Each structure stands twice: as C-alpha cells, then as structure tokens.
Amino acid sequence: MDFFFSATFVKYEIAFLCINLFYIAFHILHSLYYSYRKLLTFIGKKKTAERIIEEQEERFLQEEKLSKTTEDKEVLDKKETEKKSVLSGDEKQYLTELIKTIKTRIARGEFSEARARIIEGLSMDKFNKDLNCLLASLYEKDRDYKKAELIYKDLILMNDTDPELYLKLGFALSIQGKYEIAYEIYKRLLSLDEHNIETVDMLANLGHQLGHHSESNEYAYMFLKKNPHHSDILYLTAINHINLSERTLALVSLKKIRTIDPYNSKIQELIKKIELELELENNFKIEE
Structure with a gap:
C-alpha cells in the first residue's frame, strides 16, 4: 500500500497522463490539419474553375474584338479598293482619248510609243479591259502568245461571261498548238454566244485537227x-x-x-x- 502512495508511483502516473494528453492533442491537431487541407483544396478548385471561366470569357472577348477588327479592316480595304477603282469624269475622258491614240499608234506601226501609252493608262486603271487587250495584241505581234494568253486569262477571272475575251484566248491557245484547251474554250464561248459564227468555224476546224x-x-x-x-x-x-x-x-x-x-x-x-x-x-x- 505504501507503494501506491510513494513518490515513484506518482511520477509514473503523471508521465502516463502527459502521454495521453499528448496523444489526444496530436489527433486533434491532425484532424484540424486534414480538415484545413480539404478546405484549401476545395477553395483552390473553386478558384481554378472560376479562373478557367474568366479566361474563357476573356478569350471570347478578344476573339470577338479581333473578328470585329478584321471585318472592319475588310470593309475599309473594300472601300479603299472601290475608291481607287473609281475614276473621275476627267480621268475617264482622258483614258478614252488615250485608247484612241494607242490604236492609232498601233495602226501606224509605232509599237514602242503605243506600249508606253498603254503603261501610262494601266497606271491609272490596271484592270481596264481595252488597255489590257491592246497590250496583249502587241505581244501577239511580237509572237509572244504566252504573255497574251496570261493577260486574257486574268481578264476572264474578272469577267467570265465576256465572249470577246474567250475568243481572243482561244486564238492565243490555238496559235501555240494548245488545241485541246482551245477547243474547250471555244465550246464555252459558244455557250455564251450561240450566234457567233466565227466560234462555230473555229470549233469545226479544231475538232478536225483533234480527230x-x-x-x-x-x-x-x-x-x-x-x-x-x-x-x-x-x-x-x-x-x-x-x-x-x-x-x-x-x-x-x-x-x-x-x-x-x-x-x-x-x-x-x-x-x-x-x-x-x-x-x-x-x-x-x-x-x-
């Protein structure tokens, strides 16, 4: 009995109590820490999701802004192109007179002067059909039919229902021996102008040439x-x-x-x- 009330026993009891208190405190702290980590993870996920949504919204706004900017630029470019292609009344009159002068020069055999005048006119209106056709005719006189062919093709890209252009292109192709292509070009021409007797003549001859x-x-x-x-x-x-x-x-x-x-x-x-x-x-x- 004296042992239970001795100083040694009291020391053991106090030590055992401290260990239990430490163990309880450890579990409480561990539970609090684990709960804290779960809370942080949940908040982090929520913030991440919110951030993703915010980033998507920002990206959509940027894309919308870029799209609008592109559309505005295209509209401005179109207006600028239209502005450039629209000639004043005086410029149109000058080109009309210039074309007459070029035709006169060509008729006189003054090809160098005619070419210089054509270049002058094209600097004002590079898509002018008459000027381009006159330039192509000069290439044909130089027997440079390939360049003439390219000019006619470019003009057809801008106006694919112009019978005159198909007729000229067909001739340029035929003279180069490109009979198969020329044959199809003349067929296209006939579909545009059924009464063009010159086209019928060319189709008859090309058809014979091709067998x-x-x-x-x-x-x-x-x-x-x-x-x-x-x-x-x-x-x-x-x-x-x-x-x-x-x-x-x-x-x-x-x-x-x-x-x-x-x-x-x-x-x-x-x-x-x-x-x-x-x-x-x-x-x-x-x-x-």
Whole structure:
C-alpha cells in the first residue's frame, strides 16, 4: 500500500497522463490539419474553375474584338479598293482619248510609243479591259502568245461571261498548238454566244485537227447553214466524211464545191477517186 502512495508511483502516473494528453492533442491537431487541407483544396478548385471561366470569357472577348477588327479592316480595304477603282469624269475622258491614240499608234506601226501609252493608262486603271487587250495584241505581234494568253486569262477571272475575251484566248491557245484547251474554250464561248459564227468555224476546224471528225462536222454544217457556199468548210466536211468512211456523203460535199469552183482540178480528181472507190465497193458487194 505504501507503494501506491510513494513518490515513484506518482511520477509514473503523471508521465502516463502527459502521454495521453499528448496523444489526444496530436489527433486533434491532425484532424484540424486534414480538415484545413480539404478546405484549401476545395477553395483552390473553386478558384481554378472560376479562373478557367474568366479566361474563357476573356478569350471570347478578344476573339470577338479581333473578328470585329478584321471585318472592319475588310470593309475599309473594300472601300479603299472601290475608291481607287473609281475614276473621275476627267480621268475617264482622258483614258478614252488615250485608247484612241494607242490604236492609232498601233495602226501606224509605232509599237514602242503605243506600249508606253498603254503603261501610262494601266497606271491609272490596271484592270481596264481595252488597255489590257491592246497590250496583249502587241505581244501577239511580237509572237509572244504566252504573255497574251496570261493577260486574257486574268481578264476572264474578272469577267467570265465576256465572249470577246474567250475568243481572243482561244486564238492565243490555238496559235501555240494548245488545241485541246482551245477547243474547250471555244465550246464555252459558244455557250455564251450561240450566234457567233466565227466560234462555230473555229470549233469545226479544231475538232478536225483533234480527230473529232463527227463533232467537227456538226459544227461545220452549223456554219454552212449561214454560209452554204463556203468552199473551205465544205471541203472540211468532205475530209471528215472520208475519215469516217462515209464516201457517199463526202461526194455530196465535193460536188457542191465543184459547182462553186468548176475549174478546181484538185476537187475533180478527188471526186473521180471516190467515185471509183464506191464503184469497186459496189462491185465487190455484188460478187458476194
């Protein structure tokens, strides 16, 4: 009994009590710390989400502002372009007179002076059709058909329903031997201007050149409806018929030419040759 009330026992009891108090304090502090960390995490996530939303809103505002700025710039550029392309009455009159002068210079063979005047005019209106076509005609006189072709193509990009431009482009392509492309260009031209007889003539000749004899004759007979006595096109139909083994039809065309030009020995010889071939063909059929 004396042991329980001794100083040693009291010391052990006090030590044990301190350990328990420390253990309890540790758990309380740990719980508080863990709760504090959870609270910080929650607040952090909330702030992060709010920040993301704020950043998105800022980005949307910036994009909207940029889009508006771009649209405003495009409008200003368009207005500026329109402003530049609009000539005053005096400038238009000057260009009209300048074009007349250029045509006169070209007619006189003064090509260098004409070119200088064209450049002057293009500095005022670089998309002027007449000036560009006159420049292309000078290139054609220099046999630089490629440059002429490029000019006509640029003009067509600005106006793809102008028959005159297709006609000029078709010629520039044909002269370079680009028959397939020229053929399609003339077809496009015919769709724009069905009554352009020059186009029909070119299609008949190009079709023959490309070996499209049946199509060539379609255009040739279209041409002959308005020009029934055109010897060259009649001859073209005859050759197409021969290539298609249609000798009887070829003979019809050749006899029309003989009526128009009775002293054409070449046509007379060709008629005799085809008549002989037809006779031999008929005899061979009879023998069979």
